[in-house]
Amino acid sequence: MGELDNFQLNTELLLNHILDGVVVIDEQLRVVVFNVAAEKIFGYTSDEIIGESALQLVPPSLSDSIGIILTKQLSSSHEDRRREIPSITKDQRKIIIETQTSTLFTDTGIYILSIFRDITEQKATIDQLAKEHTNNLLLLNSIGSMLIKIDDTDVIDLFNPVAERTFGVPKEQVVGKRLMEAPLSWDWKKVYKEIALKGSKHEVTHIEELKFKKPDGSKGLMEIVIHPIYDEAEDKYKGILFLGEDITKKQETAILKAQAQKLESIGELAAGIAHEINTPIQYVASNLEFLAESYQDSLEYIEKVEDMLTKLATGHGDQDSIQTLAQMKEELDFDYLVEEVPQAISQSASGMEKVATIVGAMKTFSHPSVNE
Known part of the structure; x- marks a missing residue:
């Protein structure tokens, strides 16, 4: 060959x-x-x-x-x-x-x-991964909550649009930076305290009210969940996911709702008090009307008696005048007045005492003493 x-x-x-x-x-x-x-x-x-x-x-x-x-x-x-x-x-x-x-x-x-x-x-496979990556991005961008993720070196690798709007910071200024170096105006002390307390135990921690500064400079509150990412199979820490929501308006709404409920309760209380006061006031008013009428009738009778006494003293009294006085006395029903007037006065005094007691209780309720 x-x-x-x-x-x-x-x-x-x-x-x-x-x-x-x-x-x-x-x-x-x-x-x-x-x-x-x-x-x-x-x-x-x-x-x-x-x-x-x-x-x-x-x-x-x-x-x-x-x-x-x-x-x-x-x-x-x-x-x-x-x-x-x-x-x-x-x-x-x-x-x-x-x-x-x-x-x-x-x-x-x-x-x-x-x-x-x-x-x-x-x-x-690459196309499928790209599609899944795109779908994941769309999913992350459609989530209504703030998402921030850091890797095992504390470098931010996820900062979704809600986070951008919440802090007023574009992701380009955040992604790739260490968490402490990121321009995020929130209560860092509280965040790191929670991470230190539970992060090492791989436990999810929840901060119900975390103060932060809004893009317009005003103060806000957010609710945040700090979720450590831990690979059980590799027994390795992979980072932390921060899931948060701006609850400023929710808190304001809750305060307004509480105030409205308080006013509603006060209104119901006032209506109840008005009802309690109205009852004794009504019979006091009724008794006063009775006493006023009785006083007026008695005054007219007394004036007639004085007139009759004057006539008798001057020798001008007559039988008709005496009969008129007798008729007026009968109409006045002195026996009835003798019995009812003291009761009306007593009931009125009792009613006013009840009103005074209710008013006193209200003053105590609205201005409790130091001991109470």
Whole structure:
């Protein structure tokens, strides 16, 4: 066996042991070399494809454009070119190959050497990861809560749009910085106290009211959950996720609601007190009306008596006047007045005492003593 035969044999052995596919194309774009790895990728045997057009390895819709590219490369330098090319197998399965091509100038002609590998699954995985990453970003951006995440070195690697709006700081000024170096105007002392207390135990901690400064400079309150990220399988700390919400308006609403409820309670209390006071006031008023009428009738009777006494003293009294006085006395019903007037006075005094007691109780309620 000559040296040329040995070289060809060794070259063939080398090509067939390379894991990447190798194809050599001549100036007519025909396949002249097709190694074992290429056979596995495309499904053709070397006997089936050698001598055939290399363009049958690409989809028909791309054969013209790929043909133009290959023809141009045949007239170019030896420069290596890396491309991703949609291809098609013997069973018409679409794949994507990553190929590096070089132009070979030999004594027997010009050739294109293509070394390639099937990256279909890799590409699909990358596309799927990119899609999942995009979906995750969309999900994170759609969450109505503030999200801040730091890694195991305390460097911020997540700062969602709600966090940007809450602090008035764009993520570009925050992501990549250590937490303590970030321009976040919140109660750092309280945050780090909670991290120190429970972070080392990998426990979730909750700060119900955390003071912070809003973008307009006003004071605000946020509710925040500090969630350590811990990989149980690796027994390793991975960082912390801060999940928060601006509760300033919620707190203001709660205060207004509490005030409204307080006013409502005061209104109900006032209505009850008014009812309690109204009852004794009513019978005091009724008794006063009775006493006023009785006083007026008695006063008229007394005036008649005085008039009669004057007439009798001057000798002008008569029987008719005496009968008139007797009739007035009967109408007055002195026996009834003697019995009812003291009771009316007593009831009125009792009613006023009850009102005074209620008023005193209200004063004590509204102004409790130090001892109470």
